[in-house]
Amino acid sequence: MSAARKIVRLEQPFRMHRGGRLTELTIAYETWGRLNDARDNAVLVFTGLSPSAHATSSPEDPSPGWWEEMIGAGRPIDTDRHHVICVNSLGSCYGSTGPASADSRGRRYGVAFPVLSIEDIARAGHELLRALRIVRLRAVAGPSMGGMSALAFAILFPDACGALVSLSSAARATPFAIALRSLQREMIRRDPDWRGGDYAAGEGPIQGMRLARKLGMITYRSAEEWQQRFGRERIPEERKPGDPFCIDFEIESYLESHAHKFTGQFDANCYLYLSRSMDLFDVAEHGGSVQAGLDRVRARRILVIGVETDILFPLHQQHELAEGLDGDGREVDFVPLPSLQGHDSFLVDMDRFRPEIARFFAGL
Amino acid sequence: MSAARKIVRLEQPFRMHRGGRLTELTIAYETWGRLNDARDNAVLVFTGLSPSAHATSSPEDPSPGWWEEMIGAGRPIDTDRHHVICVNSLGSCYGSTGPASADSRGRRYGVAFPVLSIEDIARAGHELLRALRIVRLRAVAGPSMGGMSALAFAILFPDACGALVSLSSAARATPFAIALRSLQREMIRRDPDWRGGDYAAGEGPIQGMRLARKLGMITYRSAEEWQQRFGRERIPEERKPGDPFCIDFEIESYLESHAHKFTGQFDANCYLYLSRSMDLFDVAEHGGSVQAGLDRVRARRILVIGVETDILFPLHQQHELAEGLDGDGREVDFVPLPSLQGHDSFLVDMDRFRPEIARFFAGL
Numbered sequence: 001m002s003a004a005r006k007i008v009r010l011e012q013p014f015r016m017h018r019g020g021r022l023t024e025l026t027i028a029y030e031t032w033g034r035l036n037d038a039r040d041n042a043v044l045v046f047t048g049l050s051p052s053a054h055a056t057s058s059p060e061d062p063s064p065g066w067w068e069e070m071i072g073a074g075r076p077i078d079t080d081r082h083h084v085i086c087v088n089s090l091g092s093c094y095g096s097t098g099p100a101s102a103d104s105r106g107r108r109y110g111v112a113f114p115v116l117s118i119e120d121i122a123r124a125g126h127e128l129l130r131a132l133r134i135v136r137l138r139a140v141a142g143p144s145m146g147g148m149s150a151l152a153f154a155i156l157f158p159d160a161c162g163a164l165v166s167l168s169s170a171a172r173a174t175p176f177a178i179a180l181r182s183l184q185r186e187m188i189r190r191d192p193d194w195r196g197g198d199y200a201a202g203e204g205p206i207q208g209m210r211l212a213r214k215l216g217m218i219t220y221r222s223a224e225e226w227q228q229r230f231g232r233e234r235i236p237e238e239r240k241p242g243d244p245f246c247i248d249f250e251i252e253s254y255l256e257s258h259a260h261k262f263t264g265q266f267d268a269n270c271y272l273y274l275s276r277s278m279d280l281f282d283v284a285e286h287g288g289s290v291q292a293g294l295d296r297v298r299a300r301r302i303l304v305i306g307v308e309t310d311i312l313f314p315l316h317q318q319h320e321l322a323e324g325l326d327g328d329g330r331e332v333d334f335v336p337l338p339s340l341q342g343h344d345s346f347l348v349d350m351d352r353f354r355p356e357i358a359r360f361f362a363g364l
Numbered sequence: 365m366s367a368a369r370k371i372v373r374l375e376q377p378f379r380m381h382r383g384g385r386l387t388e389l390t391i392a393y394e395t396w397g398r399l400n401d402a403r404d405n406a407v408l409v410f411t412g413l414s415p416s417a418h419a420t421s422s423p424e425d426p427s428p429g430w431w432e433e434m435i436g437a438g439r440p441i442d443t444d445r446h447h448v449i450c451v452n453s454l455g456s457c458y459g460s461t462g463p464a465s466a467d468s469r470g471r472r473y474g475v476a477f478p479v480l481s482i483e484d485i486a487r488a489g490h491e492l493l494r495a496l497r498i499v500r501l502r503a504v505a506g507p508s509m510g511g512m513s514a515l516a517f518a519i520l521f522p523d524a525c526g527a528l529v530s531l532s533s534a535a536r537a538t539p540f541a542i543a544l545r546s547l548q549r550e551m552i553r554r555d556p557d558w559r560g561g562d563y564a565a566g567e568g569p570i571q572g573m574r575l576a577r578k579l580g581m582i583t584y585r586s587a588e589e590w591q592q593r594f595g596r597e598r599i600p601e602e603r604k605p606g607d608p609f610c611i612d613f614e615i616e617s618y619l620e621s622h623a624h625k626f627t628g629q630f631d632a633n634c635y636l637y638l639s640r641s642m643d644l645f646d647v648a649e650h651g652g653s654v655q656a657g658l659d660r661v662r663a664r665r666i667l668v669i670g671v672e673t674d675i676l677f678p679l680h681q682q683h684e685l686a687e688g689l690d691g692d693g694r695e696v697d698f699v700p701l702p703s704l705q706g707h708d709s710f711l712v713d714m715d716r717f718r719p720e721i722a723r724f725f726a727g728l
Contacts, residue, residue: 115608175594175615176587182616183578185609187551190571207554214547215579223540223678230539232646244479245549245636249643251539252546272609279613282596311675314587 002054004030004061005095008131014124018280020114023104027128028088028095029053030061032071033079035134042134043077043361044125044161045086046142046149049274050266052094055086069350076358082138089149090124091116091273099269100201109269111197116273118145118281122152126160138364140299141165143346144313145274148281151297151321155286158298163364164325165303165357167346168310170317171283171290171324177312178279180219184212185272197269204268210259212271217258222309222342226251294324302332303360305346305353312343333360366418368394368425369459372495378488382644384478387468391492392452392459393417394425396435397443399498406498407441407725408489408525409450410506410513413638414630416458419450433714440722446502453513454488455480455637463633464565473633475561480637482509482645486516490524502728504663505529507710508677509638512645515661515685519650522662527728528689529667529721531710532674534681535647535654535688541676542643544583548576549636561633568632574623576635581622586673586706590615658688666696667724669710669717676707697724 010025030053035042045055047066056065056072071077071084088096091113099113129137140161142150147169154164173181188194191208199205233250240248247253283293302325306318315336322334337352339345346353374389394417399406409419411430420429420436435441435448452460455477463477493501504525506514511533518528537545552558555572563569597614604612611617647657666689670682679700686698701716703709710717 111608172596174587175590175596175613176582178596178613179578179582179590179615179619182613182619183575183582186578187575189609190575192556211547211551211554211575214543214550218540218543218547223538223675226539226543232536232539232542244475245553245640249539249542249546251543255543255546276609311587 002030002052002061002063004058005053006030007095008128010127010131014127016114017117017119017123018115022097022114024097025090025124025127026095026097026101027090027124027131029128030055030058030086032056032058032084033082035083035132039134040136040138041081042083042085042129042137043139043141044129044137044153045071045084046121046125046140046146046153047086047089048142048144048146049271049278052092053086053088055084066347069354070357076354077141077361082361082364085128085132087125087128089121089145089274091121091270091277093267093270096124098267099197099273100267108201111269113269113273115280116277118148118152118277119156121149121277122156125149125153126157129160135160137161139163139165139361141167142169143167144169144343145278148278151283152281154297154299155283155293158296161299163301163303164297164299165360166321167305167353168307168313168318168343169321170313171294171321172281173279174314174317180215180312181275181279184215185275187211187215188268188272194268197272199268206263209266209268209271210263213259213262214255217255219312220342220344222311222340224309225340225342228340230254290320291324294321295328297325297330300330301360301364302330303335303356304332305335305337305356307337307339307342307345309340310343310345366394366416366425366427368422369417370394371459372492374491374495378491380478381481381483381487382479386461386478388461389454389488389491390459390461390465391454391488391495393492394419394422394450396420396422396448397446399447399496403498404500404502405445406447406449406493406501407503407505408493408501408514408517409435409448410485410489410504410510410517411450411453412506412508412510413635413642416456417450417452419448430711433718434721440718441505441725446725446728449492449496451489451492453485453509453638455485455634455641457631457634460488462631463561463637464631472565475633477633477637479644480641482512482516482641483520485513485641486520489513489517490521493524499524501525503527503529503725505531506533507531508533508707509642512642515647516645518661518663519647519657522660525663527665527667528661528663529724530685531669531717532671532677532682532707533685534677535658535685536645537643538678538681544579544676545639545643548579549639551575551579552632552636558632561636563632570627573630573632573635574627577623577626578619581619583676584706584708586675586704588673589704589706592704594618654684655688658685659692661689661694664694665724665728666694667699667720668696669699669701669720671701671703671706671709673704674707674709
């Protein structure tokens, strides 16, 4: 656990968007930079599915964060000017309440956790702001699932944010993305060690999670990138396990090492809930159509970035967001990027993302 | 088993491309149309990974074949003019020798089967022709893996075919396709019922095969098609199993029904071997480069068809084939199609494929 992690506990029950309630709610977060006296320089960052609130390093926790190059003094989201808050999503397992947390009787929720919606994640973020006595954000931002959460926040709390940043995200998932995530969840649920969600703490469906992570990596990057990086390179003979169906090509070794790194890091039930929340999210639920939902946003400045090689949140979805958000007092910067690294580009193609983020935040 | 299925048994041992040998080899096939007296009107069709040799119906077996609309009297590959032979791939489980067959001691090969190469499938097809006393084909043809087999045939036996038809295939697999197939194989191998390949006949890794089939369907079709067909449609409440992670969206129901249809139809070890053979295939092994390999082809007329939405055998691979095969006495028809159905288009987008195939075969 990060020494920089802070915690807010809600006194009141938290009603979930699709029914059910949590009697106690814990929200984990980290902050960087000073909140000014007017309390109006805060930037709230929602994360993708798997990261914690440790977005960047700090004196309390000098380990690199998941968006290390993007947040900090003199960096694109400049903590000399902005008070940056990153929140661990409701439903996750890095301090915020989720399926791996204990319920009021001290037992882990598991699959007894109520259905999780992106709107719940957004509302938990808003509850955090209330606890911090921040009425209006300078900006709400997020990549991937975090972009959905940021958009839900901007729709549910239109007066609470001056700007919105959506990176490689969408107003709702495509059936292709739903199919992929559904299969990832099935890999986990078919693992006998999942035990219907009732595995012991620290145990669980390791093999299912490994398979799901591999499929994740396949959908997070791009065929073009792998063609350039790996082509048909083989691993050295001495590293081959001898089984004709095991690792032979470098691309297989790459997936294996990523699956290995992920193993044991993330709770399987939390993964299932967060993954499903992305399928369920649909801006059209807020007013009857995507456009009606987007029309509720009152952020003045909006940045939408998408990537040509992203197969999970394809560029046409970024167009949909940018066009739907433009006008009616909203000014949209739309930046389609030719990054090679697919959906993951916001994490790795810093040379392209950094200047766009920096330019936008410099103007806030 | 199809009543139209014919069998050839080789007397001599069959040496495998990557080492090992099969002491006995059985090749299953079906034929349609009459072989003319000159024995020069034969068309050999190799299949994709999973179909049998039953490509189209016949009086002996009136059930529809996997390419029913393409082969028959008056159809694009017209059996009034051509003697069509479809061969069940070596390594498959529909009559030809493969991992599910018994070895010389009467035990199923399982994973003791030698490494399978596309070149072995091509050579088994050539052995079939020898048995049938056909020296030169009018054309060799195949979609997907069958296109790889047809291309290998044209490289290994340059004088044995007058024309080559490659549909949604490639000179070698991309790392993206390898990653996907590798993960499909891992899903099967991680199923405890796989038992290291030593499951009883009729049993085996059903769940792993279901998962692999679902991933297959995701890669065989296209995101665009699903957007149009399914969008975010839900299944009716009464069909929902109640589990929040089970089927909710129509796309999930679609995958489920396809996985269900596939279950028990295909032997898991055969699937593993055939899948790996596609990863291993590389025209560059025949002469040191893809171009050198393609230069060995001496078919005069070549048809290359690819599909814009194919993510498994993308269009740039069809370009590579068409450009590499053009010239040096070879005339290439290259047809990029805007079909929506991705890699599977050759099976379902008949309105686009039929006229192209018909035009090409009418000219032979």
